[in-house]
Amino acid sequence: MSSLIAQIKGEARALGFEIVGITSADMLARDDEAFRQWREAGFAAxxxxxxxxxxxxxxxxALVPSSLSIITLAINYYATAPEFSHENRYGRIARYAWGRDYHLVVRPRLERLAARIEKLAGRRLHHRSFVDAVPLLERALAARAGLGFFGKNTNLLLPQRGSWFFLSEILIDLELPAEDRQVKISCGTCNRCLDACPTNAFAAPYSLDSRRCISYLTIENRGAIPRELRRGLGEWIFGCDICQTVCPFNRFSSDTLWPELRPEAGVGERLDLVELLSIATDQEFRARFRGTPLTRPKRRGLLRNAAIVAANIEAATAAPALAERISHDPEPLIRSHALWALAQLDPQKAARLIEKSLLDCDPQVREEAFLLTIGEA
Ligand code: B12
Ligand code: SF4
Ligand code: SF4
Incomplete structure (x- = not known):
């Protein structure tokens, strides 16, 4: 059996899965309780x-009833890049999204690995493979298998390697001895991530309130960005890396082995806000971002974020594009955020549009205009 495990790990590494562990399909009791408390606190937004x-x-x-073992795999997505500088013009993208969409890139390789495991086992196997899009506590499974430990920023940290890793897994009806062990390292007295978060999204160490997290607000949130958090977004138009960038364990990062995840394969580390705010149709948006993670918030979400960042970084060149969005964009979410942004950037130019927007057909836009008129936004 140990030689089968060694062969599986060898195949996994050959396919680019640098870190591999094996755990059982048993319940994660402690994590189930932590997950319940997290939801009940409203942190799932x-x-x-x-x-x-x-x-x-x-x-x-319960997810895959035939599963007897779980092969849990980590994929390094780190890529070095020049230090980000907004130059009053660029919005910043979280590192995990620089290349091609990892869901599309990782799944086929997991399937190739599963096919190789079948060959090694010498029989047909029932399996399911996942990366991210699955109702499973992926970090807790990887932690149980001994891949790493929970950081106070809630990310799974790999000793000597840091946290710039995606997690994925294959659930399989093959009984393999679990390698469960607890990594003995922890954050100790460090609190850097908790102190650095610009929106105070950590309710406590190991507990993230998604409602305040820039990653949630810019990617998963379908509605307005709360006014009191808009300034906190800073330069981030898609995701946020601050609580990982400050983490001392990430000193050990090395470049990804996956060419698809490198910045040249996708949108890279920044986007020109004028270009972004000039995307007028969903069709144009899809053509520009197809195959990258940036399609997730759709045009309405990404342009909402771009408007806020334009104000935050004082991107004066974005004013005409913002004015155009306020006057002609079919999405109220974009019109209202563009109005807020222009009011911060160029109050004089915004005044006429605020007045016009008081009569907008959408209540969200009228509210934004009203709050700007009375100086509350
Ligand atoms: C929902 C979600 C989000 C939400 C909520 C994040 C969160 N912390 O829960 C939002 C949109 C905010 C988000 C953001 C990001 N995400 Co996300 N997300 C998920 C998803 C789909 C589910 C996470 C989940 O189950 N949360 C529920 C809570 C309860 O779980 P938890 O935070 O892990 O909590 C555990 C610990 O706190 C622990 N715990 C509780 N108390 C204590 C006490 C002690 C002492 C200890 C040790 C542990 C401990 O128990 C809890 C349960 O296991 C997973 C994929 C998946 N299916 O697992 C990806 C996932 C977690 N995300 C991922 C990534 C990359 C990100 C971002 C880095 C993206 C970015 N750059 O913008 C940020 C990171 C923000 C952060 N600091 O967490 C990766 C993380 C990889 C890694 N190395 O950890 C995952 C695993 C996706 C993947 N397959 O690679 N994400
Ligand atoms: S991803 Fe950014 S906003 Fe979210 S918890 Fe980390 S530092 Fe805070
Ligand atoms: S920054 Fe410090 S506290 Fe936060 S996860 Fe890293 S080691 Fe832990």
Whole structure:
């Protein structure tokens, strides 16, 4: 059996999965309770996929009843890049999204690995492979298998390697000895991530309130960005890396082995806000971002974020594009955020548009205009 495990790990590494562990399909009891408390505190925000089928997240055997073992795999997505500078013009993108969409890139390789495991086992195997889009506590599974430990920023940290890793897993009806062990390292007295978060999204160490997290606000949130958090977004138009960038364990990062995840393969580390705010149709948006993670918030979400960042970084050149969006964009979400942004950037130019927007057909836009008129936004 140990030689089968060594062969599986060899195949996994050959396919680019640098870190591999094996755990059972047993329930994650402690994590189930932590997950319940997290939801009940409201920290799942409006992510309905975190509120549905909640009995599955800590029970892999309920998700895939035939599963006997879980092969959990980490993929390094780190890529070095020049230091980000907004130059009053660029919005910043979280590192995980620089290249091609990892869901599309990782799944086929997991399937190739599963096919190789079948060959090694010498029989047909029933399996399911996942990366991210699954009602499973992926970090808790990887932690149980000994891949790493929970940081106070809630990310899974790999000793000597840091946290710039995606997690994925294959649930399989092959009984393999679990390698469960607890990594003995922890954050100790460090609190850097908790102190650095610009929106105070950590309710406590190991506990993230998604409602305040820039990653949630810019990617998963379908509605308005709360006014009191807009300035906190800073330069981030898609995701946020601050609580990982400050983490001392990330000193050990090395470049990804996956060319698809490198910045040249996708949108890279920044986007020109004028270009972004000039995307007028969903069709144009899809053509520009197809195959990258940036399609997730859709045009309305990404332009909402771009408007806020334009104000935050004082991108004066974005004013005409913002004015155009306020006057002609069919999406109220974009019109209202563009109005807020222009009012911060160029109050004089915004005044006429605020007045016009008091009569907008959409209540969200009228409210934004009203609050700007009375100086509350
Ligand atoms: C929902 C979600 C989000 C939400 C909520 C994040 C969160 N912390 O829960 C939002 C949109 C905010 C988000 C953001 C990001 N995400 Co996300 N997200 C998920 C998703 C789909 C579910 C996470 C989940 O189950 N949360 C529920 C809570 C309860 O779980 P938890 O935070 O892990 O909590 C555990 C610990 O706190 C622990 N715990 C509780 N108390 C204590 C006490 C002690 C002492 C200890 C040790 C532990 C401990 O128990 C809890 C349960 O296991 C997973 C994929 C998946 N299916 O697992 C990806 C995932 C977690 N995300 C990922 C990534 C990359 C990100 C971002 C880095 C993206 C970015 N750059 O913008 C940020 C990171 C923000 C952050 N600091 O967490 C990766 C993380 C990889 C890693 N190395 O950890 C995952 C695993 C996706 C993947 N397959 O690679 N994400
Ligand atoms: S991703 Fe950014 S906003 Fe979210 S917890 Fe980390 S530092 Fe805070
Ligand atoms: S920054 Fe410090 S406290 Fe936060 S996860 Fe890293 S080691 Fe832990």
């Amino acid at each position: 409006d992510m309905d996929y975190m509120q549905r089928r909640t009995h599955l997240h800590a029970r892999p055997a």
